[in-house]
Amino acid sequence: MNIQGIAIKGISATIPQQKQDNKELDWLDGTQKQKFIATTGIRFRRVSAGETAADLCVHAAEKLIQNLNWAKADIQVLIFISQTPDYLIPGTASQIHHRLSLNSNCIALDVNQGCAGYVYGLSVIGSMMNAMGLKRGLLLVGDTISNYISKENKTIKPIFSDAGTATAIEADHGSNMQFAFGVDGNRFKTIHLPKAENDRVSDLEMNGHDVFSYGLKEVTTGLNQLISEQGGPSQLDYLVMHQANKLLNDAIAKKLGVPAKKAPSSHYAYGNTSSATIPLTIAASLDSDTFATPKKVVLAGFGVGLTWAAVHTICEKIICLPIHEFEY
């Protein structure tokens, strides 16, 4: 599954200002907190104080467009990937399109995807641009999952965090992306937001064990095949994974034979930001200098669905902005 002639040109990420510390969780004792942080790798989380995924993505997009010096009129497609849209009806992409003042002759589309959403998004925008001969597009990926986790939800609350990201995509004749996907819809309730009933607000449910067994088996098998097809782990510069948690990510990297220095993480400072983890981790761990020379990367998302998606590509001359805090 290849898409040719489309490349990533820039990445930007925005996080809420509100910061929560897992060392301050009042339902765990000191030893339990220490064990939680050491195992999951998650110390701090950024939590929405009312700003939405769309707000965070618009902020990230404005910074990126400005730094790339793109003319907004040149942007021909906008894809918004999120599980936390502003409204069920209408989709959020048209609102974002308006807020960014893009050209009216533009495609604007929402896609509901989570942990694998960034890679899904690259495949959607890349396919459309390739098929229609478009030159420039924006992929906005983000979630404010904290709005769907109650303070009583003690197993899930210390994991999830909020962020919005923007990725600039451009036609580039020399570029090539190789994709791989997997779905196990039989386990669709593994990570699940039940419908709200009466006055009860929905609260996210997750079977962590099922996520782990999916990660250790199906995801690892699929990634192993993709990486093998590209010459094996020694040929890779970076494997940027969805930041589920340290325990699972380290286990997957070890099974794949990818050393820790090639698998950057952002758990400690930013938690699991759902769909935003891959571009957020790139922004947190890498920079424009990293991509001054070509880098072979595999980006891999896995989780909600259950789904996984991975892409191999060579990244070069990417404008990679430092993470911004949302400005109210």
Add this chain to the structure above:
Amino acid sequence: MELTSESFIKLMADQFKSESEKIDLDIEFRSLYDWSSLQALIVITAIDDEFGVTIEDSELRQANSFRDLFHLIEAKR
């Protein structure tokens, strides 16, 4: 790693550090102080890494003692 009752108990003792001296095949792992949903993930990840067997949630629910878990790994190898 070769799967023997000794190698399995050693691996489990490494995962329940504060109670390692208590670990034997007859112990019900959910009775240990360290047991939690997080500890379950630590245990299945260690088993996957050392013995190449992925324990599913539904399988773990059927197991009570370390012996049950040991037999489960044996059956799946």
